[in-house]
Amino acid sequence: MYTLLLPLTALLAGVALLLTGSGLLGTLLAVRGSQAGFGDQALGLVMSAYFLGFLLGTFLAPPLIRRIGHIRAFAFFAALCACAVLAHPMLVAPWPWGFLRLCTGVALVGLYTVIESWLNSQASAEHRGRIFAAYMVVNLLALALGQHLLQLAPVDSFVLFSLVAILVCAAVLPVAATRLAQPSTPASERMRVRRLAGVAPAAGMGALCSGLAMGAFWGLAPAYAGHQGLDAGQIARFMSLAILGGAAMQWPIGRLSDHGDRRVALGLVCTLAAAVAIGAALLRTPAPGLLYGLFFAYGGLAFAVYPVAVAHLLDRVSAEQVLPACSTVLLVHGAGAAVGPALAGALMHRFGPAALPAWFAAMQLAVVAFSLARMLLRRRAPESPAQFHPMLRTTPTALELLPESESPVPSSTQKKEIH
Numbered sequence: 210m211y212t213l214l215l216p217l218t219a220l221l222a223g224v225a226l227l228l229t230g231s232g233l234l235g236t237l238l239a240v241r242g243s244q245a246g247f248g249d250q251a252l253g254l255v256m257s258a259y260f261l262g263f264l265l266g267t268f269l270a271p272p273l274i275r276r277i278g279h280i281r282a283f284a285f286f287a288a289l290c291a292c293a294v295l296a297h298p299m300l301v302a303p304w305p306w307g308f309l310r311l312c313t314g315v316a317l318v319g320l321y322t323v324i325e326s327w328l329n330s331q332a333s334a335e336h337r338g339r340i341f342a343a344y345m346v347v348n349l350l351a352l353a354l355g356q357h358l359l360q361l362a363p364v365d366s367f368v369l370f371s372l373v374a375i376l377v378c379a380a381v382l383p384v385a386a387t388r389l390a391q392p393s394t395p396a397s398e399r400m401r402v403r404r405l406a407g408v409a410p411a412a413g414m415g416a417l418c419s420g421l422a423m424g425a426f427w428g429l430a431p432a433y434a435g436h437q438g439l440d441a442g443q444i445a446r447f448m449s450l451a452i453l454g455g456a457a458m459q460w461p462i463g464r465l466s467d468h469g470d471r472r473v474a475l476g477l478v479c480t481l482a483a484a485v486a487i488g489a490a491l492l493r494t495p496a497p498g499l500l501y502g503l504f505f506a507y508g509g510l511a512f513a514v515y516p517v518a519v520a521h522l523l524d525r526v527s528a529e530q531v532l533p534a535c536s537t538v539l540l541v542h543g544a545g546a547a548v549g550p551a552l553a554g555a556l557m558h559r560f561g562p563a564a565l566p567a568w569f570a571a572m573q574l575a576v577v578a579f580s581l582a583r584m585l586l587r588r589r590a591p592e593s594p595a596q597f598h599p600m601l602r603t604t605p606t607a608l609e610l611l612p613e614s615e616s617p618v619p620s621s622t623q624k625k626e627i628h
Contacts, residue, residue: 253554
């Protein structure tokens, strides 16, 4: 494994630095925005702008990378990201922050696309799964580490914003210095959403509701923790434990889902996640330890919903349709993530902090109800049995690392289903 990953060290180091900075920035903005007097509704809209930028970036970044090359594109997006980050403490108001978050989302998806396309170009068929797993481990650990950097300086100073910008710029160094050949970036294909709904409706519903819940989690969970009386250090611990819960529980949940109808696993995971979220919503000013435990459990369950949905989708499509179908389910998830913080923020503004875990519970229960209805309506065996892969929402390029994506070029008949 070490020999396999050694040539990719520069790329993994770059993404580790990038995600450490990104993880710090998301939590920092939620805490700083609350401290500056942003209401939960305004904060939700600001955080939705990031996911909207991420969604737009999936369309805007690949053509630019193809036109100017990977290294120059990486430098371009890193400069855009650093400029946006450094402008936040200079323009502390919701509308400027919304625009800056939009720019940050576009920049980060461009940076991820560069690294992921490079990783994909280096992955042989027999090593794709291990490289994808290593990449996801780096993602989760870097995001968790970034939370703890919140304790290094006061949130109302320039220091933490400068640190994020430094980490983003430092990510350029190993990537720019790599000797790996620059890969091609083919245009990504997508399956029609209507076709996806016909092939694996439970996967589409799981991805949508997971996006609605996880977008709100990333955008508003730090503000929720602040409303519960946690200070900056405790908020960092709260967020990192939720992320580490997601890292710890994806694998056993995934192995369980490999043995039977994944809709059953999806319904069970979402039921448990909803129960934990309801417990959090009913508590009033809980002790920090109890809050940590609840969100470690919730993160462990909620982080697994999207990858179980993807695995269910992989069970239902042929090898030629894996990439188009996965790109579309990612798009559905991203659309949910773009809307989730705004809706959850409006509910928090109207009903108070407890509305956030209540929102989580509602999204999970929607998946449970839909999955149960689909199982009662139709029972069928997997057409193309696949394995579960622990993952976070990423770009369509990373999905090419899935072993199931190693397939022949789609036929002309199959291409008619793709746009």
